[in-house]
Amino acid sequence: MAKKISSWKLKQRFAILAPKEFDYKEVGVTFADDPKKTIGRVADISLWELIGDKTKQHLKLLLEIFDVKGDKAYTRVKKFVTDPNYLRSLVRRGVTKVDHVLRVTFKDGCKAQIKVVVITHTKVSRPVKSEIIKVINRIIESHTKNDLNTFVQLAIFGKLGSEIFKEAKKITPIRRVEIEEIKVLSREKEMKVEELAEESKKEEVVVSA
Numbered sequence: 425m426a427k428k429i430s431s432w433k434l435k436q437r438f439a440i441l442a443p444k445e446f447d448y449k450e451v452g453v454t455f456a457d458d459p460k461k462t463i464g465r466v467a468d469i470s471l472w473e474l475i476g477d478k479t480k481q482h483l484k485l486l487l488e489i490f491d492v493k494g495d496k497a498y499t500r501v502k503k504f505v506t507d508p509n510y511l512r513s514l515v516r517r518g519v520t521k522v523d524h525v526l527r528v529t530f531k532d533g534c535k536a537q538i539k540v541v542v543i544t545h546t547k548v549s550r551p552v553k554s555e556i557i558k559v560i561n562r563i564i565e566s567h568t569k570n571d572l573n574t575f576v577q578l579a580i581f582g583k584l585g586s587e588i589f590k591e592a593k594k595i596t597p598i599r600r601v602e603i604e605e606i607k608v609l610s611r612e613k614e615m616k617v618e619e620l621a622e623e624s625k626k627e628e629v630v631v632s633a
Contacts, residue, residue, distance in 0.1 A: 438497040440467050442487060445573055446474055451487065451499075459492040466502055471580060482510035483580065501576050504606040511541060514600050520544045522553050523604075524560050533612020534572035538564055539604035540588065545597040552596050559591045572608065579603040 435455040441448040451474065452467045467487045471480035483506055487499035515521050522542040529535045540560050548556075567575050567584070578584040585601040592598050 436495065438462055438492060438495055440487070440489065440497045440499060442469075442474060443498075443500055443573065445577060448498075449474065454489070454497060459497075462489050462492055462497050465489045465497075467499065475580075480580070482507040501573065501606075502608055504576055504579055504603070506541075506602050506604050511602060511604060514543055514602070518547060519599060520546070520548045520553065522556050524557050526561060526564060527609065528564060528568050530568050530570060530572045530575060532571035535609040535611075536572060536575075537605070537607045537609055539606075540564070541600075541602045541604045542588065542592055542598060543600040543602075545599050548596050555595045556592050559595070560588055563588050563591065576606055579606060 435457050436459070438454050438456065438459070439450050440452040440454055442451050451469045454462050454465055454467075456462045465488070467489075468484055469487065471483040471485065472478050474485065483504070485501060486503040486505065488502040489497045490500050491498045520543070522544070524540050524542075525537060526540075527535065527537050542556050542560070544552075544556075563584070567578065570578075575584075584603055589598055589601040592601065
């Protein structure tokens with residue numbers, strides 16, 4: 425009688441790589457008996473682990489495998505999340521927490537849902553909250569001329585929050601601005617690693633006179 429081989433031994437190991445913006449850093453491993461079965465799997469990693477910045481340990485990326493080459497599984501951003509416990513720790517008595525959600529479409533066709541939290545220094549009226557929301561809408565919409573990946577980078581490194589803070593404080597004193605979530609809803613075109621590389625080269629071309 426032939427000896428049965430464990431299904432686990434038949435599975436191949438795949439290194440999960442972060443997107444190009446993070447230098448394809450290995451963020452984990454996954455196993456499958458068919459590379460296609462890894463497509464759609466999600467790895468979550470804190471920004472502390474990904475870029476080595478301890479001050480960003482409350483920020484997390486969910487990375488979705490979308491392509492496999494050899495033993496390497498390539499990922500793209502599925503979601504950017506700020507730890508809910510961290511957000512709760514920012515709220516104090518006597519302040520107002522402004523939560524706002526909007527959906528946008530970026531220049532690369534990606535559609536995403538954005539959640540923004542603004543915390544004021546004191547209690548504010550409904551009209552003031554409305555003005556803060558207008559600021560959020562205006563600034564987020566101004567960045568839809570970028571692609572999704574650029575927008576995520578702005579959120580990760582605090583530039584987006586700083587921009588909202590700068591404008592919102594003209595309305596009322598602001599304690600904190602946080603991008604709570606960026607959730608990818610859909611993508612206009614499913615691109616493989618080679619296609620992404622070609623697109624990147626096009627953007628890097630400098631035309632001289």
